[in-house]
Amino acid sequence: MKTDLCKKLGLDAPIFAFTHCRDVVVEVSKAGGIGVFGAAGYTPEQLKQELDWIQDKVGDKPFGIDVIMPNNYMGDEVPDLEAMIPEEHKVWVESVMQKYDIPPLPRDLDGDSYHSVNGSDIGWTHKICRQLLEVAFEYPNLKVMVNALGTPPQDILDTCKEKGILVGALAGKVKHAVAHKEGGLDFVVAQGHEAGGHTGKVTTMVLIPQVVDAVHPMPVLAAGGIGGGRQMAAAMALGAEGVWCGSVWLTSPESEVEPLPKRKLIEATSEDTVQSKMISGKPARMLRSKWTDEWESEECPGALPMPLQGMLAQEAHIRIARAQNEELAFYPTGQIVGMMNEEKGCKTIMYDMLNEYLESLERLNGLLEEA
Amino acid sequence: MKTDLCKKLGLDAPIFAFTHCRDVVVEVSKAGGIGVFGAAGYTPEQLKQELDWIQDKVGDKPFGIDVIMPNNYMGDEVPDLEAMIPEEHKVWVESVMQKYDIPPLPRDLDGDSYHSVNGSDIGWTHKICRQLLEVAFEYPNLKVMVNALGTPPQDILDTCKEKGILVGALAGKVKHAVAHKEGGLDFVVAQGHEAGGHTGKVTTMVLIPQVVDAVHPMPVLAAGGIGGGRQMAAAMALGAEGVWCGSVWLTSPESEVEPLPKRKLIEATSEDTVQSKMISGKPARMLRSKWTDEWESEECPGALPMPLQGMLAQEAHIRIARAQNEELAFYPTGQIVGMMNEEKGCKTIMYDMLNEYLESLERLNGLLEEA
Numbered sequence: 001m002k003t004d005l006c007k008k009l010g011l012d013a014p015i016f017a018f019t020h021c022r023d024v025v026v027e028v029s030k031a032g033g034i035g036v037f038g039a040a041g042y043t044p045e046q047l048k049q050e051l052d053w054i055q056d057k058v059g060d061k062p063f064g065i066d067v068i069m070p071n072n073y074m075g076d077e078v079p080d081l082e083a084m085i086p087e088e089h090k091v092w093v094e095s096v097m098q099k100y101d102i103p104p105l106p107r108d109l110d111g112d113s114y115h116s117v118n119g120s121d122i123g124w125t126h127k128i129c130r131q132l133l134e135v136a137f138e139y140p141n142l143k144v145m146v147n148a149l150g151t152p153p154q155d156i157l158d159t160c161k162e163k164g165i166l167v168g169a170l171a172g173k174v175k176h177a178v179a180h181k182e183g184g185l186d187f188v189v190a191q192g193h194e195a196g197g198h199t200g201k202v203t204t205m206v207l208i209p210q211v212v213d214a215v216h217p218m219p220v221l222a223a224g225g226i227g228g229g230r231q232m233a234a235a236m237a238l239g240a241e242g243v244w245c246g247s248v249w250l251t252s253p254e255s256e257v258e259p260l261p262k263r264k265l266i267e268a269t270s271e272d273t274v275q276s277k278m279i280s281g282k283p284a285r286m287l288r289s290k291w292t293d294e295w296e297s298e299e300c301p302g303a304l305p306m307p308l309q310g311m312l313a314q315e316a317h318i319r320i321a322r323a324q325n326e327e328l329a330f331y332p333t334g335q336i337v338g339m340m341n342e343e344k345g346c347k348t349i350m351y352d353m354l355n356e357y358l359e360s361l362e363r364l365n366g367l368l369e370e371a
Numbered sequence: 372m373k374t375d376l377c378k379k380l381g382l383d384a385p386i387f388a389f390t391h392c393r394d395v396v397v398e399v400s401k402a403g404g405i406g407v408f409g410a411a412g413y414t415p416e417q418l419k420q421e422l423d424w425i426q427d428k429v430g431d432k433p434f435g436i437d438v439i440m441p442n443n444y445m446g447d448e449v450p451d452l453e454a455m456i457p458e459e460h461k462v463w464v465e466s467v468m469q470k471y472d473i474p475p476l477p478r479d480l481d482g483d484s485y486h487s488v489n490g491s492d493i494g495w496t497h498k499i500c501r502q503l504l505e506v507a508f509e510y511p512n513l514k515v516m517v518n519a520l521g522t523p524p525q526d527i528l529d530t531c532k533e534k535g536i537l538v539g540a541l542a543g544k545v546k547h548a549v550a551h552k553e554g555g556l557d558f559v560v561a562q563g564h565e566a567g568g569h570t571g572k573v574t575t576m577v578l579i580p581q582v583v584d585a586v587h588p589m590p591v592l593a594a595g596g597i598g599g600g601r602q603m604a605a606a607m608a609l610g611a612e613g614v615w616c617g618s619v620w621l622t623s624p625e626s627e628v629e630p631l632p633k634r635k636l637i638e639a640t641s642e643d644t645v646q647s648k649m650i651s652g653k654p655a656r657m658l659r660s661k662w663t664d665e666w667e668s669e670e671c672p673g674a675l676p677m678p679l680q681g682m683l684a685q686e687a688h689i690r691i692a693r694a695q696n697e698e699l700a701f702y703p704t705g706q707i708v709g710m711m712n713e714e715k716g717c718k719t720i721m722y723d724m725l726n727e728y729l730e731s732l733e734r735l736n737g738l739l740e741e742a
Contacts, residue, residue, distance in 0.1 A: 205596030225576030234605035
């Protein structure tokens with residue numbers, strides 16, 4: 001199947017795999033889709049290491065990068081954010097850690113351990129984000145750059161254009177998609193309520209056709225609730241030019257997810273996710289756990305605004321991950337988690353998706369012929 | 372397009388129109404779909420009047436009826452429900468009415484005015500529900516019976532089977548759908564989070580394939596977020612045998628909706644709905660207004676369980692409707708409301724849906740051919 005984006009990027013299928021795991025990037029790109037590496041949470045040095053690896057393994061296939069560059073961010077001159085976190089919040093977080101016997105971090109913990117959870121605040125400032133992009137722009141096979149929060153600034157767009165990198169951005173509302181079009185982006189990722197990570201209220205079924213109509217002829221990728229070929233066919237039927245999948249790779253053997261949260265993801269039903277401001281301060285969907293419940297409890301002083309919430313919660317997330325606490329363990333994921341019931345390789349996920357896509361289309365054509 | 376349900380019911384297209392308006396039932400059935408009349412809120416006498424009219428106008432086309440028969444209901448011996456409503460709740464409702472200058476009901480108000488809003492508690496007991504069904508079973512063109520809340524009891528199923536009436540029920544969770552299958556129903560309406568009225572958490576995109584797989588080979592209708600042909604194609608791609616649409620008829624000229632809420636529906640975006648327990652005590656999606664906001668406010672003592680909440684709120688709903696209060700006016704609707712931007716006749720809605728369905732399928736086939 002060939003959409004315009006497929007042609008421009010040389011893809012066999014318009015499947016965009018958002019992931020924090022370099023192995024997933026390579027597997028999906030090599031299977032004919034495109035892996036998009038989520039760079040938020042990495043330092044520029046760490047990112048270079050990851051992208052070196054990807055560039056080395058990906059052969060002649062393209063890959064992408066996803067950054068979190070808030071368009072309403074306070075600017076490059078970062079104030080003393082640490083001082084802006086209320087003591088009450090720190091005390092409450094610590095009280096929950098003690099309630100569940102979560103040990104403190106060892107003093108000699110190195111920065112790498114910060115990758116044990118996603119949603120870190122590192123890289124959520126324009127300044128660090130630009131450093132990450134400077135690193136990424138050096139790789140010849142980098143062909144896609146996506147911003148998860150807002151329209152990227154003009155100079156970044158100019159650099160991408162010059163380097164032949166297609167630029168997209170996520171949109172949970174029609175007006176965000178329109179802003180991306182006016183900003184001159186190449187495509188929009190319209191993401192429904194059911195998606196993992198930061199999401200809005202409007203579901204994929206309702207959002208996609210409205211975004212498609214609003215930004216026409218700009219191509220739209222559909223995100224949220226897409227893990228199989230029937231859902232991919234549905235997304236394309238809604239007018240999308242391709243799909244953006246994030247959750248479905250989390251339970252693959254290639255994924256970065258630790259055994260405990262991976263098992264919880266495999267066991268979870270679609271009822272077991274929740275939208276919470278716990279990770280970043282903005283509503284994001286994740287596996288529900290006692291930890292997300294604590295953030296909804298009456299004792300909780302409430303989530304802080306971005307980026308303070310990330311700074312407040314990040315250490316606790318690392319501690320929970322290190323402690324391998326069954327009750328508290330969580331992971332950002334969409335409602336599709338209810339269909340991720342076994343560990344399946346990225347290539348198998350992709351080929352299953354494409355086969356099911358064709359079967360679904362065949363069924364639709366069959367229903368017409370009988371008429 | 373011919374699915375099994377189309378063949379059994381003699382439909383040209385598997386479009387099921389849920390509506391509280393007899394005109395919509397007739398228009399949709401005559402256009403080749405099937406109108407399903409929402410009987411909750413009617414007395415048996417009123418229902419007879421409505422169904423007489425439908426039977427008279429519908430010619431040789433089939434129609435359906437939808438009832439609300441809670442499967443965990445307290446039984447036929449209804450206790451003094453009125454006495455179970457706390458005084459605090461009544462006082463709070465009255466205080467909101469006064470805050471917005473909503474006059475009390477005139478003393479001589481007749482029962483008919485109860486149809487000015489949906490979601491009435493009348494007919495939400497097994498006893499009244501059975502009376503409604505007894506009325507409905509007399510009509511030869513009644514070919515579908517759907518229960519909105521749970522698997523109907525065995526004797527009702529037996530009667531339906533005897534009379535050649537297909538029985539379905541709504542399901543917002545996979546386990547509800549499985550219960551319907553085990554209960555021996557003919558089809559399931561799997562309804563996503565984005566739907567109007569009573570809904571669960573899981574969206575249409577994620578719910579439909581799971582329900583389809585869980586109840587196979589039982590046919591599944593998709594509900595929630597479906598108002599156009601692209602969405603119908605998406606629903607069918609997900610494995611549905613047809614679509615169940617409720618909101619999309621509300622802004623038709625045939626609809627029962629009063630001018631003020633109809634205008635608000637036409638103006639609303641997909642962001643303007645909210646899930647609230649305000650109408651019935653169970654979460655239902657509706658247009659957000661100052662009235663739904665009041666139910667979320669700190670002063671509100673909270674919604675009561677079903678059926679008490681309906682009894683508590685119903686008079687207020689009639690008063691708000693009669694007062695034509697701009698701020699408080701609301702109406703049950705799904706997120707598709709953001710695409711209902713003009714008054715369009717039911718037949719036009721249906722033909723537009725079918726044309727767009729074909730265009731969507733043509734586009735999908737075109738993308739494959741180019742490969």
